[in-house]
Amino acid sequence: MRMARVTQLLCLGVSAATLCSPVSGRAEQSTASPWSVSLSAGWLDVEGDEPVDDAGLAEVRIAHTCGERWAVEGTFALAPDMDEQFRHEWSTGERVSRLQEAAGPGVDDTWSARATLEALLFLKPHGRFDPFLAIGGGAMWYADGFSDDLQPVILGGAGCLYNLTDAWALRADVRGLFIGADTEANATFTLGLCWTPGESRAAPALAPVSAPVAAPVVAPVAAVAGKPAEVAKPAPTVPVDSDWDALSDEDEVNRYGTDPLKRDTDGGGVYDGHEVIEDATDPKARGDDLQVFELRIPFDEGDATIKSEYFSEIGVIGKLLKDHPDGTARIEGHVDPLAVPDAKAAKRLTERRAEAVRDALVNDWKIQSSRLTPVGYGATRPKGPSAPPKGNAENERLEIYLRGTVEK
Ligand SMILES: [Ca+2]
Ligand SMILES: [Ca+2]
Ligand SMILES: [Ca+2]
Ligand SMILES: [Ca+2]
Known part of the structure; x- marks a missing residue:
């Protein structure tokens, strides 16, 4: 019980000292009631x-x-x-x-x-x-x-x-x-x-999906009859991200020099936006891409329990971390926006799924929890367009990014 919503706990109990502490919500960043x-x-x-x-x-x-x-x-x-x-x-x-x-x-x-x-x-x-x-x-x-x-x-x-x-x-x-x-x-x-009423704890703060798009420059309307010139408000701009790599086309061309039509410009395995936003690697240099795994673990709807037959897939990650004691893993959970329409619920669900993978690595492979960072992205990082009515299955996934697990 992760905690921004620390304070509201209601415990029904049968005996003497039961205490409901803020279950999931201690002071993480969240809008939940305390x-x-x-x-x-x-x-x-x-x-x-x-x-x-x-x-x-x-x-x-x-x-x-x-x-x-x-x-x-x-x-x-x-x-x-x-x-x-x-x-x-x-x-x-x-x-x-x-x-x-x-x-x-x-x-x-x-x-x-x-x-x-x-x-x-x-x-x-x-x-x-x-x-x-x-x-x-x-x-x-x-x-x-x-x-x-x-x-x-x-x-x-x-x-x-x-x-x-x-x-x-x-x-x-x-x-x-x-x-x-x-x-x-x-x-x-x-x-x-x-x-705990209200929202659950929030996932760690995420970097912006794309860099802010510069607002168009609007010339002030000429002053009329002594009135001061008014500045027209720019219309909100929705950045276009043609290749679903979390960087806008404009930023790819003008800021990062990456290919706006290629999700992984350098072909190293990690998509451009992840290199720029999370990894601080060069999206145009193939050699620095982190080692990345995409796990397709089928979960029951709204659930974060990993079925036992999929533990072997997590074992691949566990063995790599076991063999490289200095290696670390960032575990990301993603869903499709149509599968879980509520953004807060989607974020929480993906966080729980990422935590389930972390827990499996800790419990089954004895990897120190401090080496593992579970993050829930909700539906903010789709790999492609959603597909009604149930969503695009490609978007529901776990991505594991490993550092320090490849010999140089
Ligand atoms: Ca892009
Ligand atoms: Ca790109
Ligand atoms: Ca790359
Ligand atoms: Ca790279």
Whole structure:
């Protein structure tokens, strides 16, 4: 749970300490709300010499993203039915209710509420699995007056988000709680659901597809009758990119000296726009093109799960990176604009697919994650025109650009 939308997590849970942290959205560049809400439920494990026994727990959490890795989360927890705990009285051999000793005769169950504020540190902000550490404090209140009205709480622990979609994630939380002046030690275990309204995290900023096209020079309209001359607004210009290489024809001719009708002018394997925009190589010199692979992995519609029969194709990349320990890979996901019409959804889907390839390289080939850069381009880099009604299959692809994997 990658994070610009750090803050809205909603966890539904079953037990004590569940926390929905900003699943996918910590502070990356994004227009998403920084808020998240979580509902969780779980179990409150109580120290053995306390008046009450272990109990079920429900929690509501509201989180706010504070940066790439940090979020602040407020939690209200309720244990609605806490049974009494007993001790053995050695002198009489009887079981004695600790709760009735503390709260008075006839009180055989009670309930409690807790409010806390925690700081969350996300350890892997861009993964589908998004583990985090948590530490904070607050106060706890027991009904039936068997304890102080409000007891201070210090808590710490960890959790993990599993991003299902841009908006929803599962979460699991574990916390240790030190409550009250006698520092009784309790623990909570919860599962929940997180909801982050709005857009998901954004992919890393992309370079412009083509250089800005110079606006036509428009001569000012002559001044009339003493009025100042007005400047006509230029009509918006759509750059023409005849060869689908992400550089406009005009820029290819006037700025880069590349062939506006040839996608890969130097024939080295990498198209002109990628050399100019991403690679900083020379689109007119064949020898400096990066090593590039295009993977045609069929995904289910809207899904980013790689089917096992395609792991061997990723293995080709894994072996190259294994053989070249200094090599790095940029993993790009692309779809056709008709296949996923919503631009934000397309970007997120392609990012998830690129992350799936990265995860396979990390898990199956033990390639360090720091050597791999997954990027989602959505439908901004088609290889050719779309084809109604379902789109051009050529445009749905993963491209892997390798550096440092070819002996010079
Ligand atoms: Ca072009
Ligand atoms: Ca070209
Ligand atoms: Ca090239
Ligand atoms: Ca080149």
